[in-house]
Amino acid sequence: MIFSETFEKEIMLNFDLTKEQEMIRKEVRRFAAKEIAPVAGDLDESEEFSVELTTKMGEIGLFGMFVSEEYEGQDMDYLSYIIAVEEIARVDGSQAATIAAGNSLGIGPIYYFGTKEQKKKYLPKLCTGEALWGFGLTEPTAGSDAGGSKTTAVLDGDEWVINGSKIFITNAACEMTMGVTVQAITGTRPSGKPEYTCFLVEQGTRGFKAVPMHKKMMWRASNTAELYFDDVRISKDSLLGEVGDGFHQMLKTLDNGRLSIGAMGLGGAQGAYEAALKYAKDRIQFGQPICKFQAVAFKLADCAVEIECARNLLYKACCLKDQNRAFEKEAAMSKLYCSEMMGRVVNHAVQIHGGYGLMKEYDVERFYRDQKLLDIGEGTSEIQRIVISRYIGC
């Protein structure tokens, strides 16, 4: 969806995607069907992060989509990136997580806030999918309440010394991980609140340990890590932006990240709905396909309506961002609505599949589990409602 370029008389709505956006959807869909769909179930079952698949996703250009060509990015608009995430999520939540986190949380902060040297050093490898980068924000005692964080960084001569830990960090402990961005407390603001600063910590730095987390309910083929910082000493050059920028950087990163989580909800809902529709047409009970029964047909009709609404909301948010207009409220709305909408759709999809929907042989079983993260990660649904309620003046 793009708005007409002429604003002189009136703003015309145009719901058509550009030719390039259509092609991106088509190619990513083809890639997902051929490369991801056949292995998604097995990778989920064995809880395995696939280097091979991630490399392939890098080769077709799924990393660094919104980054300029100078840093080996694809120089596309944000909506193109969102469409790509949507199409991957339509087939598998775990791989979509690798892409969404890789771009929004890994590449994003370095691209938006890094120095030219930092960008030159890290982005080319991250944008070609040769390496991944994590974003360490959540701590064991600091989830929705960022004020509970305990990780600190203290300047000692020419070096910063980081101590603390992070939890639930995507892409941070696999063979491809090159490093992480970590947010730490560097002092106290005049208001009495903590001052946050972000640092770039490379894999292999002394005292830094990234441990993969297992036994997850969802996103089982995506890499999730716990990070430990034990007197980690890094040079002054590893600072992201300025001292005290951390909180602002985190907010900006999450605003963008919300769009990609929205895309995961939208794509996942689309995939589950298509599977349910197909099953309902094929499954015969009482002498006819079950899609002919209103009890099933109405569920599918509701899914179709909700997916359409979600797509329009999410694409509008991207459209605003692509025009450098305020999009933060719409991003929070998209994250909230797309995530919860997928919850309703996967619920219907499993119900329509009946007993088969409870079996791993059917993809909707995986979609049902993968959805739950979306209500929780990158700001819970409750936090989104707080954000939105503030934007509307409550």
Add this chain to the structure above:
Amino acid sequence: MEIIVLLKQVPSTESFIEIAEDEMSIKKDDIKFVINPYDEFAVEEAIRLKETHGGSVTILSAGTDKTVEAIRTALAMGADKGILINDPAIEGCDALGTARILAAVLKDTPFDLIIAGQRAVDDDNFQVGLAVAEFLSIPHISMVIKQEITDGKIRCQRTVEGGSVTLEARLPVLFTTQRGLNEPRYASLPGIMKAKKKPLDIKTLEDIGLDSEKAGKPMTKITAMKFPPERKEGKIIEGESAREKAAALVMALREEARVI
């Protein structure tokens, strides 16, 4: 090396095909279109040749406004430029007419090699590639699974019943593709952005010096289009033992199916 790929846009093999009310064509409104899979092998092979020998790859197609999508996809895969002959007269063209139009363009375009799909999966005519070669008076090698170019000569391998045969010809040559030739690449996302800036020439029949009345006029005409008859319900052979079932099966094959 200048390489031309003849490309046709066809309904996606995953599309649900319905016969139109005239019973001579298919409904085109709701179906998705893709590059003809055999032409996709041709695009891939052309790009690989360019990567080894240098030169450029030109995509040539006769079609409609919609065909632009297929050409853009080939450009996004790595081809360099596109030529689309877009004329209302093309809609009713038969294979020979299409070949005549493509050959007319190629008479004024320098090339060393032309690669085409062995057939388009919609009409299954197997004609356009070899007719183009005939019009241009150049050698044609069909259904190639492997090729190698050295010193202005091409050596092509193709399968024949129970084996393979290797053919050699001096360039320029037209060869058609067979499954197994290669595994076509995806149009990468950076490729899609680059394709935006690549030249795509859109011409009418008049632009290439043809009379649209004559050039598009079909010499064959489709008079009917039907789905294959629906398969009859299968029969399950009942019996107490394997021996009994086998006997019943033999009986059925002899008496009912009359095949033994």
